[in-house]
Amino acid sequence: MGTFNHGPSEQVVCTPPGLIRAVQSKLEVVFSWDAAATKENSVTGSDACFTEQTNALEQDWSGRGTIWCNPPYKLGGKFAAKACREWYRNGADSALLVLASVGSIWWADSVDRYAHVLFLRPRVTFVGHDQPFMKDLAIVYYGRLPVGYECWNWHG
DSSP: OOOOOSSSOOOOOOOOHHHHHHHHHHHTOOEEEESSOOTTTOTTSSSOBOOTTTOGGGSOOTTSOEEEEOOOGGGHHHHHHHHHHHHHHHOOOEEEEEEOOTTSHHHHHHTTTTSEEEEEESOOOOTTOSSOOSSOEEEEEESSSOSEEEEEETTO
């Protein structure tokens, strides 16, 4: 694979293991379920994942431990709304890697005032790519941390 182009964005990308380790350390969690994966790229390294076929948006997230989710970015708003509902209704904590779309309606409806947000720097280079993703990303965490915003250098 090469660099990202400026056409339709690639929707299936693997999260770098270093980012997963850094997020788990920062949030003091261990991801036990992946809400948007294939069997080959699940961060849990097991069958503990929702795939496109099992559709996380239609599943109950409670009782699965801390959930990781790197959703297709075109569905980021739907996944944020789902994660927000699952936390506030069922206590299912989750961390999502999404576009930092602070001006969008979905951000206002499901992130602002509801989640602990880590704006990532430097930009993320996904597995199989040689250049960082061209847009700013954030970790949106629904869980025991206070609601608010933080700029985070995930490389330490």
